Each structure stands twice: as structure tokens, then as C-alpha cells.
Amino acid sequence: MTTEVAELRVSFDTVVDVESLALAAKHAGRKLALLPTAGKDRTLLQIAESLDRHADQVLSANAEDAAEAAKLVDRGDMSNALYQRLLLTSEKYQGMIEGVRAVARLDDPSGKVLAKTLLDDGLVLEKVSVPLGLLAIIFEARPDAITQISSLAIKSGNAVILKGGREVERTMRAVLAAIQDGLREVGTIDSAAVTGVYGRASVEELLKLEGIIDLVIPRGSNALVQHIQNHTNIPVLGHADGVCHVYIDAAADVDMAVAIAVDSKVQYPAVCNAVETILVHRDIAPVVLPALAAALEAKGVKLRGDTATSELLVRHTVELVGEDEWHTEYGDLIAALRVVDGLDAALDHIERHGSHHTDAIVTEDAAAASRFLDEVDSANVLHNCSTRFSDGFRYGFGSEVGVSTNKLHARGPVGLEGLVTYKYRLLGSGQVVKDYVGKDARTFKHERL
Amino acid sequence: MTTEVAELRVSFDTVVDVESLALAAKHAGRKLALLPTAGKDRTLLQIAESLDRHADQVLSANAEDAAEAAKLVDRGDMSNALYQRLLLTSEKYQGMIEGVRAVARLDDPSGKVLAKTLLDDGLVLEKVSVPLGLLAIIFEARPDAITQISSLAIKSGNAVILKGGREVERTMRAVLAAIQDGLREVGTIDSAAVTGVYGRASVEELLKLEGIIDLVIPRGSNALVQHIQNHTNIPVLGHADGVCHVYIDAAADVDMAVAIAVDSKVQYPAVCNAVETILVHRDIAPVVLPALAAALEAKGVKLRGDTATSELLVRHTVELVGEDEWHTEYGDLIAALRVVDGLDAALDHIERHGSHHTDAIVTEDAAAASRFLDEVDSANVLHNCSTRFSDGFRYGFGSEVGVSTNKLHARGPVGLEGLVTYKYRLLGSGQVVKDYVGKDARTFKHERL
Numbered sequence: 001m002t003t004e005v006a007e008l009r010v011s012f013d014t015v016v017d018v019e020s021l022a023l024a025a026k027h028a029g030r031k032l033a034l035l036p037t038a039g040k041d042r043t044l045l046q047i048a049e050s051l052d053r054h055a056d057q058v059l060s061a062n063a064e065d066a067a068e069a070a071k072l073v074d075r076g077d078m079s080n081a082l083y084q085r086l087l088l089t090s091e092k093y094q095g096m097i098e099g100v101r102a103v104a105r106l107d108d109p110s111g112k113v114l115a116k117t118l119l120d121d122g123l124v125l126e127k128v129s130v131p132l133g134l135l136a137i138i139f140e141a142r143p144d145a146i147t148q149i150s151s152l153a154i155k156s157g158n159a160v161i162l163k164g165g166r167e168v169e170r171t172m173r174a175v176l177a178a179i180q181d182g183l184r185e186v187g188t189i190d191s192a193a194v195t196g197v198y199g200r201a202s203v204e205e206l207l208k209l210e211g212i213i214d215l216v217i218p219r220g221s222n223a224l225v226q227h228i229q230n231h232t233n234i235p236v237l238g239h240a241d242g243v244c245h246v247y248i249d250a251a252a253d254v255d256m257a258v259a260i261a262v263d264s265k266v267q268y269p270a271v272c273n274a275v276e277t278i279l280v281h282r283d284i285a286p287v288v289l290p291a292l293a294a295a296l297e298a299k300g301v302k303l304r305g306d307t308a309t310s311e312l313l314v315r316h317t318v319e320l321v322g323e324d325e326w327h328t329e330y331g332d333l334i335a336a337l338r339v340v341d342g343l344d345a346a347l348d349h350i351e352r353h354g355s356h357h358t359d360a361i362v363t364e365d366a367a368a369a370s371r372f373l374d375e376v377d378s379a380n381v382l383h384n385c386s387t388r389f390s391d392g393f394r395y396g397f398g399s400e401v402g403v404s405t406n407k408l409h410a411r412g413p414v415g416l417e418g419l420v421t422y423k424y425r426l427l428g429s430g431q432v433v434k435d436y437v438g439k440d441a442r443t444f445k446h447e448r449l
Numbered sequence: 450m451t452t453e454v455a456e457l458r459v460s461f462d463t464v465v466d467v468e469s470l471a472l473a474a475k476h477a478g479r480k481l482a483l484l485p486t487a488g489k490d491r492t493l494l495q496i497a498e499s500l501d502r503h504a505d506q507v508l509s510a511n512a513e514d515a516a517e518a519a520k521l522v523d524r525g526d527m528s529n530a531l532y533q534r535l536l537l538t539s540e541k542y543q544g545m546i547e548g549v550r551a552v553a554r555l556d557d558p559s560g561k562v563l564a565k566t567l568l569d570d571g572l573v574l575e576k577v578s579v580p581l582g583l584l585a586i587i588f589e590a591r592p593d594a595i596t597q598i599s600s601l602a603i604k605s606g607n608a609v610i611l612k613g614g615r616e617v618e619r620t621m622r623a624v625l626a627a628i629q630d631g632l633r634e635v636g637t638i639d640s641a642a643v644t645g646v647y648g649r650a651s652v653e654e655l656l657k658l659e660g661i662i663d664l665v666i667p668r669g670s671n672a673l674v675q676h677i678q679n680h681t682n683i684p685v686l687g688h689a690d691g692v693c694h695v696y697i698d699a700a701a702d703v704d705m706a707v708a709i710a711v712d713s714k715v716q717y718p719a720v721c722n723a724v725e726t727i728l729v730h731r732d733i734a735p736v737v738l739p740a741l742a743a744a745l746e747a748k749g750v751k752l753r754g755d756t757a758t759s760e761l762l763v764r765h766t767v768e769l770v771g772e773d774e775w776h777t778e779y780g781d782l783i784a785a786l787r788v789v790d791g792l793d794a795a796l797d798h799i800e801r802h803g804s805h806h807t808d809a810i811v812t813e814d815a816a817a818a819s820r821f822l823d824e825v826d827s828a829n830v831l832h833n834c835s836t837r838f839s840d841g842f843r844y845g846f847g848s849e850v851g852v853s854t855n856k857l858h859a860r861g862p863v864g865l866e867g868l869v870t871y872k873y874r875l876l877g878s879g880q881v882v883k884d885y886v887g888k889d890a891r892t893f894k895h896e897r898l
Contacts, residue, residue, distance in 0.1 A: 388881075421856040426829065
């Protein structure tokens with residue numbers, strides 16, 4: 001193990017190696033792509049076992065990372081939230097291992113016949129799902145991302161190259177060593193199929209590998225995601241902003257509206273599907289806003305708002321929101337409140353200031369709900385429930401690869417199906433196109449099989 | 450009509466107008482997106498009728514374009530193929546109109562419930578297909594692209610902004626005027642939903658409109674597609690190269706192999722799914738190559754090849770292919786022939802020099818076919834049939850939006866489903882996430898409905 005890690009250190013620290021590592025991973029991925037589901041599941045279970053065996057090494061590597069991080073927190077150079085995220089307890093680590101076993105139980109997204117058509121006698125077209133090839137995951141301080149993404153990659157038949165934040169570098173080396181040991185024990189796939197790169201420069205190297213890397217998945221701050229989106233021609237699965245809204249309609253149940261708005265804000269304010277702006281219909285604002293303000297403040301939420309809101313909340317401290325601030329993602333216990341003239345004004349606000357991620361309406365008016373759900377151009381549109389539900393686990397995807405605010409390929413919470421593409425297989429018996437054109441042309445049957 | 454066209458000329462020729470036109474189109478698209486299928490079909494039929502009524506104007510505008518083009522052909526500044534493509538006969542124009550009516554008969558790709566899950570009592574998740582929003586089509590000298598793409602856009606609920614080559618500018622103005630007249634006659638959608646921009650600079654303007662334009666579809670030369678892919682952050686649906694292969698295995702039926710290779714090369718050599726390189730297994734090369742060379746030469750194909758090929762074809766003229774030339778897309782009556790040691794060598798060649806578009810194997814050996822279909826990483830992998838079959842019409846898609854060699858969103862020939870995305874609709878009755886976490890948490894049901 002120790003020699004292993006030392007070897008990895010030597011090879012990984014050289015930036016010139018990023019392309020060769022990626023090529024080796026891609027090559028290993030070709031075999032992985034051909035493995036039947038049972039083979040991939042066996043591999044995952046072996047990796048889980050190996051992770052279990054490596055628990056001491058991983059936890060002590062993480063303790064070193066945590067000790068370094070604690071110094072940064074003390075100096076004010078790292079937030080406590082980040083520190084908590086990178087800290088691995090024995091329980092959290094067991095959760096990571098259980099996560100790998102859970103992925104083995106998920107449905108295999110590749111190798112599915114998505115459509116089958118008889119074009120003509122002896123000429124059958126099949127559309128089959130296949131792995132993308134090589135994924136690159138760039139994440140910050142989340143050790144759980146390593147096992148989660150690696151196992152999702154293996155289950156979908158993709159090789160993966162990981163680049164973690166330097167705050168979790170020791171942890172990542174230890175976890176990857178355990179995963180690669182598991183791969184070696186199974187022996188069917190080259191352990192290069194799951195690999196890691198280190199050092200800041202390696203991100204730029206990865207982002208250049210168009211044609212080798214098929215998909216980049218960033219996991220981290222908006223700044224990280226945006227930087228990646230702007231610096232690569234490789235497709236990126238991710239979302240930079242999560243500026244989500246709850247619109248409380250005139251016909252809302254007030255208690256429900258308050259409960260939903262509060263849950264959307266406070267249940268986990270740092271995540272992308274937490275609400276930032278709560279829009280309140282003018283007619284119901286005098287009733288809703290005082291109740292909402294009290295409930296939010298009881299949970300420690302600071303209030304911001306427009307003039308109409310602050311006039312209705314004279315007993316509360318409401319900091320004014322400038323017109324150019326409505327797109328702010330606070331990611332914290334801060335809520336922006338705005339009084340709107342009605343559904344159309346709410347739709348306009350969301351279109352202008354939202355990030356097309358998750359938006360909810362609270363109303364008992366079915367027609368208003370229906371218009372909201374149809375007309376809001378977001379990945380997730382919700383009626384009478386908390387924005388915090390827009391999540392791959394809650395949606396029942398088993399696992400979440402990421403959240404996308406792109407419209408192409410995958411939108412919203414993305415499950416394993418976001419890691420596959422498809423190919424067309426056409427099985428003939430000597431057919432040529434010239435027989436299907438001009439006079440006496442054969443006609444296609446196009447029968448769905 | 451004449452005033453109409455004159456007005457369009459004034460507004461369109463100003464480059465600063467590109468963004469406002471796109472915004473107006475996007476806005477009109479929002480209404481189009483909400484239109485039920487019957488409304489969209491009625492619109493298409495009215496457009497077909499309007500196109501019919503405008504036949505004289507369109508054909509005379511095209512005659513002017515053709516007269517200008519003829520001068521360019523005479524001066525050697527335009528290929529005859531391009532001239533033929535832009536020339537509109539009455540019959541071709543009627544075909545375009547019939548194409549619009551045919552799109553009305555296609556299945557509507559939007560508004561489909563793709564999945565439905567009961568998350569918990571009174572909490573139902575729906576995944577619904579929705580239009581992308583605004584498409585931009587950048588094409589060269591193909592008048593038929595205007596009506597085809599416009600009608601596909603309308604059918605899928607998308608607004609569209611078209612930019613045609615200057616060689617068909619008059620034709621495009623006349624066709625768009627007819628389409629917009631049709632839209633005005635129906636009256637439910639603003640005619641701004643289908644709009645055009647002119648002038649070379651407008652392409653660069655369009656490519657900047659990230660966040661307004663949702664998808665760019667280039668239709669034209671590799672150079673055009675590559676330029677667009679490299680100059681925009683908007684997703685591009687297209688393919689730059691079509692370097693396709695036919696691999697003739699040792700176990701191929703010789704007559705079938707020759708017929709397939711010839712059809713793949715000569716049936717329409719200018720298109721992307723025509724074969725460029727024919728790989729022949731060493732064991733069968735002495736038999737196949739002379740027959741193949743004779744058949745290709747009989748169709749006017751010039752032969753290029755490796756040394757082994759030229760040694761086996763001493764009676765033919767075979768120009769040597771340099772190692773760095775195997776990725777060449779001739780798009781013409783030129784075929785590159787290469788002798789390979791076997792399936793693995795063929796797979797390597799295709800991986801190294803292909804464009805992941807369409808590749809075929811000819812063999813009676815089922816195991817070889819299966820490996821080829823599994824291991825070639827192309828959008829279309831074919832067994833015992835011509836590469837020319839990889840096409841949306843032949844695949845039975847009814848219409849073809851484009852061909853994609855991307856792996857994300859859409860791959861291979863793309864039908865109407867390439868113009869939609871999806872959104873998640875979550876219909877609740879007051880649910881909040883805090884009830885689903887911690888002690889006494891409610892558990893999700895996740896029942897497929």
C-alpha cells in the first residue's frame with residue numbers, strides 16, 4: 001500500500017502525465033464498456049470490500065487533511081462548512097462504502113435496446129444505449145464524491161479521471177488506492193480505468209483533452225463550474241447557479257405557503273435547490289408576509305426585500321434589495337422577499353432573474369398552477385411542495401450524478417442515464433441504397449419491433 | 450408582398466437588429482410552445498398553402514439568385530454541385546411544400562409524459578418533454594432547408610431564426626415572407642417566431658446569443674460547421690467530418706462486399722455517410738481487391754491505397770495514401786483502400802482515423818460482426834449493408850433535423866426528438882423536506898405510475 005501510494009505520487013505529480021493517464025483510462029474504459037452487468041456489479045462489491053479493508057489508511061489520511069484544514073479555518077482561510085464537508089468520520093466512511101454497494105443494486109443504464117425497427121426484410125435497426133467513454137470529475141472538498149462518482153462510472157461502463165481539491169488530496173490518494181486495489185483483485189479491468197490527477201495545473205490539462213474526455217462533471221462552487229464551462233470545448237454536466245423561487249399566489253393556503261417557503265430556505269440553505277427569492281401576490285401579502293417573516297426569523301433567517309415588503313413588515317428589519325441583486329444566490333440564511341402584482345409578474349421575475357433550476361408555486365388555484373408549471377422554463381417546476389425536493393435521491397433515481405441547468409442531454413437532477421449515450425446498430429444482409437431509389441425502388445417497411 | 454419584402458430588407462440588413470430579432474422570436478416561441486398539436490398542425494398546413502400561393506414570387510426570386518450563381522460558376526468561383534443545390538425547379542418547390550405537409554403528419558415530440566413516479570401520497574413527479582425554445586439554423590445554399598427546418602421547429606414548438614448563404618438570399622426572403630404570411634393568417638402565433646437574418650456579420654452576432662438561442666444547427670460544409678463549433682458557447686447539433694469506413698472481413702461474401710463498398714462510395718459521394726476508406730482483410734484481399742477495383746473504376750472512382758493494395762492491383766492506377774492522409778474526407782469519386790491484418794487492425798484504424806459517424810463491416814462471421822458493432826465507437830455501426838443507409842429518412846424518423854457526431858443529447862441521424870428537452874413537474878399537497886429526514890422520517894414510495 002505505502003509503496004503503491006508513493007508510486008502514484010511520483011507519476012501523478014507530473015503534469016505532462018495528465019494526457020497519458022487519460023489515454024490509459026480511456027483504453028481501460030473500452031474493456032469496461034464491454035463488461036456485462038454482473039461483471040460490473042462484482043467489481044463494485046470487490047471495491048466496497050477493498051474500501052472496507054483500507055478504512056484505517058483512508059481515515060488517517062483524512063485526519064492529516066483535516067489537521068491542515070483546521071489550521072486554515074483558524075486563520076479564517078477556510079469556512080467551517082467546507083471543513084465539515086471534508087472531514088471523514090468512521091460513520092461517514094461506512095456510508096460511502098454502503099453507497100458503492102447501493103450502486104451495484106441500481107439498474108444498468110447501458111446495453112438497453114431503446115428502439116428496434118424493421119427497415120426492410122433482413123434489415124433491422126437497433127438503437128442501443130452505450131457508455132460515454134471517459135468522464136472527468138473535478139470536485140472540491142467532498143471525499144464522498146470520489147467513491148460515488150467512481151462507482152456510478154463503473155456501473156455505467158465508463159472510465160473516470162478524478163481531480164479533487166488539494167484540501168482532500170491525501171484522502172483522495174488513499175481512497176483511489178483502495179478502489180484500484182479492488183479493481184486489481186477482480187482482474188478483468190485495468191485499474192487505470194479509475195484514476196486521479198493532482199495539482200492545480202492538471203485541471204487546465206484535463207480541460208484541453210477534447211476527443212479523449214467525453215464529459216466533464218464539476219462538483220463545487222459556482223465559480224468552479226463557471227470557470228470550467230468557460231474553459232473547455234468538452235461537454236460539461238453541471239449548473240453554475242441555483243437561484244430558485246417560491247411564488248405564493250393569491251389563492252395560496254397561508255400555513256402551507258409559510259411551511260413550504262421556510263423549508264425551501266432553511267432545510268439546507270447552502271445547496272442549489274434552496275430558495276433565494278420568495279414572491280408574494282399583492283392581494284395575500286398583508287396576511288402572508290408577517291407570518292412568513294416571523295417564521296423565517298425564528299429560524300435565524302435575515303430578511304431582504306423590496307419597498308412594498310418592507311412597508312408591510314414595519315416590525316422587522318428588511319434590508320432593501322437593489323434591482324440588480326435579484327439574481328443573487330445567497331446560499332445562506334438570507335431570504336429575499338418581493339411583492340408582485342400577480343402570476344404574470346411572478347413569471348416575468350423568474351424569467352429575468354432565475355437560473356432555470358427549480359421554481360415552485362403555492363396555490364389552491366389549479367389554473368394558476370397549470371400556467372406556472374407550463375410557462376416557467378426551468379428544469380424543475382413544483383406545485384405546493386418545497387424546492388428542496390428537486391434532487392436525484394428524492395426523485396427516486398437511486399443516485400445523483402449531478403444537477404444540470406443545461407437543456408441538452410440531461411436536465412435537472414441527473415441519474416445514471418446521464419452517463420450513457422446511444423448508438424445505432426444496423427443489421428443487414430447485403431442491402432445497398434441504390435435499390436431504394438429511382439424507378440422500381442424498394443420501399444422501406446419501417447415497422448416498430 | 451413587395452412592400453413586405455422591402456420592409457424585411459430594411460429591418461434585417463441592420464446587424465444591430467440580430468439580438469432584438471432573436472428576442473422577439475424567443476418571445477413568440479413561448480406561445481408556440483403552449484400550442485396543442487392540432488394548433489401547430491393547422492399552422493403548418495396554412496404555411497403550406499401560403500407557400501403554394503407564393504410560388505411565382507419564390508421561383509422568380511430563386512431565378513435571380515440562380516442567375517447570379519451562374520456567373521460565379523462561369524468564373525469558376527462556384528461549383529456546379531452548389532449551383533444545382535440552390536436551383537429551385539417548380540417540382541423541387543412542390544416537394545418542399547409537400548415536406549411541410551408531411552411534418553404536420555409527424556408525431557409531436559413535445560408534451561409527452563416520459564416518466565411518472567409517485568414519490569409519496571399526494572406527491573407525484575412527472576418528466577415531460579418540452580421544446581428547447583429558440584433554434585438558430587445556419588445553412589449554405591439549400592433553399593429546402595428553410596421550409597424543412599421551419600416546419601420541424603413549429604411542429605416541436607420551437608421558434609427559429611434562419612441565416613442562409615448569400616447565394617440564396619433572395620430565395621430565402623421570398624420563402625420566409627410566404628411562411629410569415631401563413632403564420633399571420635392563422636393568427637395564433639406571432640410571425641416573429643420564424644425569422645431570418647442576412648449578411649455575413651449576422652452569423653457572429655447569432656453565435657454570441659448564449660442564453661437566448663438554445664441550439665445552433667449548422668447545415669453546410671465541414672468548414673462552416675467547425676467554424677461554428679469553435680466560435681460559440683451555445684450547444685451545436687452537427688458534425689464536421691464524415692470519414693466513414695467499410696471493413697471487408699476475411700469471412701465476407703465477396704460479391705456482397707463489392708456491392709456494399711461500391712454503393713457506399715458512389716451512390717452519393719458528396720454526403721457525409723459515403724465511405725472514404727475501404728479496409729480489406731489480408732486473407733481475402735487477393736480476391737476482393739481486383740473485383741472491387743474493377744467495380745469502382747467502372748463507376749469512375751479514382752483509387753488510392755497503401756503499398757499492399759497497390760501491389761495487389763498492379764493493373765490499376767493506385768495513388769499512395771500517406772499515413773497522415775487516412776482521415777481525409779474526399780466527398781468525391783475517390784476511394785482509399787487499405788489491407789489490414791484483421792479485425793483488430795481494422796478497429797484500430799477506425800479509432801485512429803475515423804470521425805465516429807458511420808462504419809460498416811461485411812462478414813459472414815457473426816462473432817466478428819458482433820465485436821465490430823460493440824467496439825467501434827461510432828454513431829452508426831452497420832453489418833452487411835451500405836453506409837448510405839445511416840440517414841433519418843431511411844431510419845424511419847420521418848424527417849431529419851441533422852446528423853450528430855456528438856455523444857451528448859443526440860447522436861447519429863436526429864429526428865424531431867432532437868428539438869425537445871424535458872422538465873420535471875412535481876405536484877404536491879404541501880410537502881416539506883424536513884418531514885423526510887432525521888428521526889421518524891417519512892420514507893419515499895418511489896412507485897412508477
